Amino acid sequence: MPDTPAEPMVQIQGIKKTYSEDRSLFARSAQALTAIDGVSLCIEKGEVFGLVGASGSGKTTLGRLLLKLEEIDAGQIRFQGKDISGLKGAALKDFRRRVQLIPQDPYQSLNPYMSIFDTVAEPLIIHGIRSSEARRQKAAQALDAAGLSPAADFFPSYPHQLSGGQRQRAAIARAMVLSPEFVIADEPTSMLDATISFTIFKLLADLRKTQGVTLLFITHDLAAARFLCDRIAVIYKGQIVESGLSEQVINNPGSDYTRALINAQPRFSFVNQ
Amino acid sequence: MNFSAETRAACNTAAAKRSYNLQRFLDGWALFYENPVGKLGVFLLACFGVMALISYIPPLIDPMYHPMTGVDPWISNATGPSAKHWLGTDNLGRDLFTQLLTGARIAFMVGISAAFMSIVFGTLIGMIAGYAGRVTDAALMRFADMIMVMPSLLVVLLLASLFGQLNIWIIVLLIALFRWPGVSRVIRSQTLSLKQRPFIDMARVAGASHMRIIFRHILPNVLPMACLYMTFRVTSAIIVEAALAFLGFGDPNTVSWGMMLQWVWKTGHMFQAPYWLLPPGICISLITLSFYLIGRAMEEVLDPRLRKEENFE
Ligand SMILES: Nc1ncnc2c1ncn2[C@@H]1O[C@H](COP(=O)(O)OP(=O)(O)OP(=O)(O)O)[C@@H](O)[C@H]1O
Ligand SMILES: [Mg+2]
Numbered sequence: 001m002p003d004t005p006a007e008p009m010v011q012i013q014g015i016k017k018t019y020s021e022d023r024s025l026f027a028r029s030a031q032a033l034t035a036i037d038g039v040s041l042c043i044e045k046g047e048v049f050g051l052v053g054a055s056g057s058g059k060t061t062l063g064r065l066l067l068k069l070e071e072i073d074a075g076q077i078r079f080q081g082k083d084i085s086g087l088k089g090a091a092l093k094d095f096r097r098r099v100q101l102i103p104q105d106p107y108q109s110l111n112p113y114m115s116i117f118d119t120v121a122e123p124l125i126i127h128g129i130r131s132s133e134a135r136r137q138k139a140a141q142a143l144d145a146a147g148l149s150p151a152a153d154f155f156p157s158y159p160h161q162l163s164g165g166q167r168q169r170a171a172i173a174r175a176m177v178l179s180p181e182f183v184i185a186d187e188p189t190s191m192l193d194a195t196i197s198f199t200i201f202k203l204l205a206d207l208r209k210t211q212g213v214t215l216l217f218i219t220h221d222l223a224a225a226r227f228l229c230d231r232i233a234v235i236y237k238g239q240i241v242e243s244g245l246s247e248q249v250i251n252n253p254g255s256d257y258t259r260a261l262i263n264a265q266p267r268f269s270f271v272n273q
Numbered sequence: 274m275n276f277s278a279e280t281r282a283a284c285n286t287a288a289a290k291r292s293y294n295l296q297r298f299l300d301g302w303a304l305f306y307e308n309p310v311g312k313l314g315v316f317l318l319a320c321f322g323v324m325a326l327i328s329y330i331p332p333l334i335d336p337m338y339h340p341m342t343g344v345d346p347w348i349s350n351a352t353g354p355s356a357k358h359w360l361g362t363d364n365l366g367r368d369l370f371t372q373l374l375t376g377a378r379i380a381f382m383v384g385i386s387a388a389f390m391s392i393v394f395g396t397l398i399g400m401i402a403g404y405a406g407r408v409t410d411a412a413l414m415r416f417a418d419m420i421m422v423m424p425s426l427l428v429v430l431l432l433a434s435l436f437g438q439l440n441i442w443i444i445v446l447l448i449a450l451f452r453w454p455g456v457s458r459v460i461r462s463q464t465l466s467l468k469q470r471p472f473i474d475m476a477r478v479a480g481a482s483h484m485r486i487i488f489r490h491i492l493p494n495v496l497p498m499a500c501l502y503m504t505f506r507v508t509s510a511i512i513v514e515a516a517l518a519f520l521g522f523g524d525p526n527t528v529s530w531g532m533m534l535q536w537v538w539k540t541g542h543m544f545q546a547p548y549w550l551l552p553p554g555i556c557i558s559l560i561t562l563s564f565y566l567i568g569r570a571m572e573e574v575l576d577p578r579l580r581k582e583e584n585f586e
Contacts, residue, residue, distance in 0.1 A: 108472065111472045122489075127480060
């Protein structure tokens with residue numbers, strides 16, 4: 001295939017993911033639930049791509065498929081031009097270094113028995129950074145960049161000693177410590193209050209600027225998507241109903257579902273009188 | 274474990290931050306110690322600990338007090354308590370009090386080493402089964418079921434009659450081999466629920482190997498439960514060893530309480546010498562009781578549902 005200079009970061013072609021619910025002994029009808037139903041997307045290098053949809057529309061599932069936490073049933077995912085379905089061993093490890101996740105729930109996604117330093121330094125150990133001095137330095141840099149400074153003060157803390165926002169920053173530091181090329185942020189602020197959420201959005205925007213990372217930003221919040229994303233796609237029941245430049249999609253929604261989503265945004269207006 | 278706001282603040286500001294594990298341990302310990310059940314268990318266990326420690330002293334005072342080989346030259350039959358022999362002597366003239374002290378040492382040795390081994394096996398197998406799932410899980414759990422339903426005492430007796438006298442360490446190993454399945458079931462079910470927690474996915478995303486996930490992420494989270502089961506396993510190990518010894522399949526070179534009972538029985542003093550029969554019997558009951566009480570109190574600390582609800586009106 002032609003090696004164009006600007007190869008997309010991620011290309012998704014017609015992927016499907018079905019969960020069979022035949023787990024239960026009593027459920028006679030083996031109901032299959034199609035969580036992702038023929039999604040095709042292309043995420044360019046260096047952009048922030050928003051994936052917007054209501055709860056249960058398949059956003060997290062799509063993220064998990066991209067992270068190779070689960071396998072697709074049909075279609076193809078290409079990361080930097082290479083199909084990820086057959087990745088194993090060293091190639092898989094290399095993929096794991098390049099692609100990272102910022103989790104939805106900072107309370108559940110840090111091991112309660114690991115200190116912040118161990119949490120942030122773990123990817124460094126896994127990917128063969130032997131010298132403990134180098135690990136300390138990198139972990140400190142990552143924590144500083146994520147807004148937890150002075151980093152050394154947070155090293156010995158445990159997750160329960162931090163606030164939700166601080167935990168999310170620690171999770172961001174862990175994701176960024178290996179300088180990944182592609183990061184998936186799955187509703188990174190859904191458990192945080194509005195002001196903290198805004199600082200986290202600003203942090204993500206900063207990281208994108210300073211580190212040139214490509215971001216897939218998953219959210220149900222159109223305002224956040226508009227603030228952060230270059231392009232967005234709207235997902236509904238496992239299908240992409242609309243995609244385009246974020247301003248365009250939000251100002252001139254092309255599908256009824258998007259319009260409904262925009263209208264469903266809470267508006268806080270103060271009644272004067 | 275509940276952390277009050279002050280504890281949390283203290284943790285954040287204090288120059289020397291206590292590790293989470295230590296803090297958890299201390300909080301748990303405070304809760305544990307509030308419980309009279311736990312207190313009684315610890316007190317009893319401390320008494321036996323002292324017994325085990327001072328068991329080294331009498332033979333140093335006079336070789337006559339050696340529990341196995343020391344014989345009072347003036348006594349050739351079982352005698353009751355006296356100033357020289359606080360609990361009396363057995364039919365060979367050996368001092369019963371030192372035998373009893375040594376028995377505490379053996380009980381700890383057997384109980385703790387057998388329990389430790391069965392916990393190690395049980396935790397490893399439980400984590401592997403729960404984490405691997407599918408065929409591995411099914412195979413390991415069927416194997417565990419098979420061992421669980423085996424009449425362990427009978428099998429050990431059979432082995433003993435096949436191979437003659439068993440060394441005490443072989444007995445310990447056999448007890449451990451028969452006692453892991455219960456542990457592995459509990460650890461497996463904990464692992465199954467831990468596996469669903471997002472931090473395991475985060476470890477996978479970071480590229481952690483299966484080994485790393487099992488030992489760095491799952492193990493610390495199941496360790497408290499494993500410790501709890503250890504106390505219950507100590508109890509059962511001591512009972513099995515005593516039963517084996519009493520039935521005449523113990524290690525004849527060790528002085529355990531079960532062996533003392535066996536000697537009472539074999540020499541026909543069962544109903545003539547209560548000073549010989551009662552102390553080892555009472556000790557076996559009390560040491561198993563103490564581990565059991567400690568286990569129960571620990572369970573309350575570990576399982577919030579069993580905890581006394583102080584905060585609810
Ligand atoms: N492991 C699974 N087994 C069965 N069904 C699943 C599984 N994971 C997700 N689903 C189903 O797939 C659908 C999409 O779920 P998903 O978690 O991707 O939604 P989401 O868009 O992330 O929602 P939210 O905004 O609430 O996080 C849901 O109907 C869900 O029930
Ligand atoms: Mg989700």
